[in-house]
Amino acid sequence: MQLQDKYRVAILSAYALALHGFEAMLPSPIPWLRVGLANIITLTALLLFDFRTALMITLIRVILGSLFTGTFLGPSFILSLGGGVCGTCSMGIMLLMSRKLFGPVGLSLIGALFHNAAQLFLAHWLFIQRIEAVLFISPLIILIGTITGFMNGIVAEILVKNLLKKESDSLHNVAQA
Amino acid sequence: MRRALSNTTIADRILFFILIVVSCAGMFYSRDALSQGTDVVIEVGGKSVYATSLDANREIPVEGTHGRAIVEIRDGKIRMKEARCDNHICMKQGWITQGTIVCLPNSIVVITGGGLNKDVDAVTG
Numbered sequence: 529m530q531l532q533d534k535y536r537v538a539i540l541s542a543y544a545l546a547l548h549g550f551e552a553m554l555p556s557p558i559p560w561l562r563v564g565l566a567n568i569i570t571l572t573a574l575l576l577f578d579f580r581t582a583l584m585i586t587l588i589r590v591i592l593g594s595l596f597t598g599t600f601l602g603p604s605f606i607l608s609l610g611g612g613v614c615g616t617c618s619m620g621i622m623l624l625m626s627r628k629l630f631g632p633v634g635l636s637l638i639g640a641l642f643h644n645a646a647q648l649f650l651a652h653w654l655f656i657q658r659i660e661a662v663l664f665i666s667p668l669i670i671l672i673g674t675i676t677g678f679m680n681g682i683v684a685e686i687l688v689k690n691l692l693k694k695e696s697d698s699l700h701n702v703a704q705a
Numbered sequence: 706m707r708r709a710l711s712n713t714t715i716a717d718r719i720l721f722f723i724l725i726v727v728s729c730a731g732m733f734y735s736r737d738a739l740s741q742g743t744d745v746v747i748e749v750g751g752k753s754v755y756a757t758s759l760d761a762n763r764e765i766p767v768e769g770t771h772g773r774a775i776v777e778i779r780d781g782k783i784r785m786k787e788a789r790c791d792n793h794i795c796m797k798q799g800w801i802t803q804g805t806i807v808c809l810p811n812s813i814v815v816i817t818g819g820g821l822n823k824d825v826d827a828v829t830g
Contacts, residue, residue, distance in 0.1 A: 628714075629714065629716045630714060630716050630717055630720070631712060631713050631714045631717050633709075633713045633721070634713070634714060634716055634720050634721075637717070637720050637721060637724060638720070641724065664736075666731070666735075667727075667728045667729070667730075667731030667732040667734075667735055668728070668732055670724065670727075670728040670731070671724075671725065671728035671729060671732065674721065674724040674725055674728060678721060681717075682709045682710065685709045685712060686709050689709075
């Protein structure tokens, strides 16, 4: 890994961690309801750079974030890790398969869906043995995940567009100078 | 915001609508499926002695600490039909579909409805 890649991963991880921590402080009507703001950074990294960068940012964010909030290796850490890795992988695979089919919004929706699916599966496998309880809660979780995933996708799209514009502007300026 | 919305591909929009429709349908479906299979648990002295559903009409004799009590299920409702205690608070409560009936002298607790599935909770971050 080159030095520039390390800087890039570090900065994006810092952004993701800040959003993760900010989100943990937001009051939430339901305890397990999270907007998944950090997913914006994962998606941006995936679109601007590559799958490896995005996965590394997710791992750093989940592990450091759980250390900061004091849930390292707890149940919520396992759910968070499984969901984060599965969501990132699903987005990466979809982007690998086709760059034209889905835009940032669609990718974010896929990521949110697989994130929630992985969490529900892990929750059923490790913590809640009653399948009907998991089945009862999953449509609600997937509905909320779709709405938040949609919003995150829009933010990521605006972010990526502005970053690319800034980059091309600065390149243009350099060329002129 | 509007430019970002107009930039979504057709597949994005299709996926969004499919997810919304499927999850809404799933919510209604799971609610219906659960309300039919409502559970009843009868406990004596904190131990579960009887587990059934509200679907079938029947009378269940329960051996309490003060003698026999009879729990009746009919038309998806449940009541304490007979109990050997002084004040009969449990019998006065009448028919219920959700919640608990407690017969304190007999140490009998009848739990029914959604209260049984509440062992779900996990916090994610």
